Amino acid sequence: MPTSSFESVLQSLDAFPVLGHAYLNHDYVPLDLSVDNLDLQSINVSSSQDLEAYIWKHMKTQDAKIAYGGYLEKRGIYNRSEYFNQNNPETERNIHLGIDLWIEANAPIYAPLDGQLHSFKDNSGFGNYGPTLILEHQLNGVKFYTLYGHLSHNSLNKNTVGDKINEGQQIATLGTAEVNGDYPPHLHFQIIKDIQGNLGDYPGVCSQGELEYYKNNCPDPNLLF
Numbered sequence: 001m002p003t004s005s006f007e008s009v010l011q012s013l014d015a016f017p018v019l020g021h022a023y024l025n026h027d028y029v030p031l032d033l034s035v036d037n038l039d040l041q042s043i044n045v046s047s048s049q050d051l052e053a054y055i056w057k058h059m060k061t062q063d064a065k066i067a068y069g070g071y072l073e074k075r076g077i078y079n080r081s082e083y084f085n086q087n088n089p090e091t092e093r094n095i096h097l098g099i100d101l102w103i104e105a106n107a108p109i110y111a112p113l114d115g116q117l118h119s120f121k122d123n124s125g126f127g128n129y130g131p132t133l134i135l136e137h138q139l140n141g142v143k144f145y146t147l148y149g150h151l152s153h154n155s156l157n158k159n160t161v162g163d164k165i166n167e168g169q170q171i172a173t174l175g176t177a178e179v180n181g182d183y184p185p186h187l188h189f190q191i192i193k194d195i196q197g198n199l200g201d202y203p204g205v206c207s208q209g210e211l212e213y214y215k216n217n218c219p220d221p222n223l224l225f
Helices: 003-012 038-042 048-061 208-217
Strands: 028-030 066-069 099-102 108-110 115-123 130-139 142-149 170-173 186-192
Touching (some): 048 066, 115 142, 130 170
Antiparallel strands (some): 066 099
């Protein structure tokens, strides 16, 4: 299925909200964490506590419950971790490939579409995903995947690869900074066309040189929302 057709079909789906139906449109507010956001220059983004205070203040001033955004956003918040190769400008990974939904820890996470559990893993380490689930889906005979990062440890319990997952089924809860790679609580949600043999993990941030490939392989998650 050509990219344009695949994305058009994604956009036509009536997907279940990954945070559930408890929230209305006005509960969401966009959040800019790009290098172009001058407000971040006064924030110590290396500190999960300082970044969380900034995000929660942003939500409070907008009378919102969830902050969202980040697809293809070039960010400086990854400079704190060697995991993103920040010491080499040619391979530095700082372009975000999913959408982030910033909300309190332990918030329930739901499957947007029918599928099955492809894989899961605790991607531990400073700056990494922490507990992660990947679901496999079929769309007009085409296989694709959705990734859920920065979950709680409990989200990995009692899972079996191949388990059938129903649209709207709760699949996880969000983790805290202590387990999610040291970030303020949030869900990293990503669509992946070719999983490239990965299990429980897939790059969520890429370098400028890799951008064209990943932009094609990881369509805009907003198409489902």
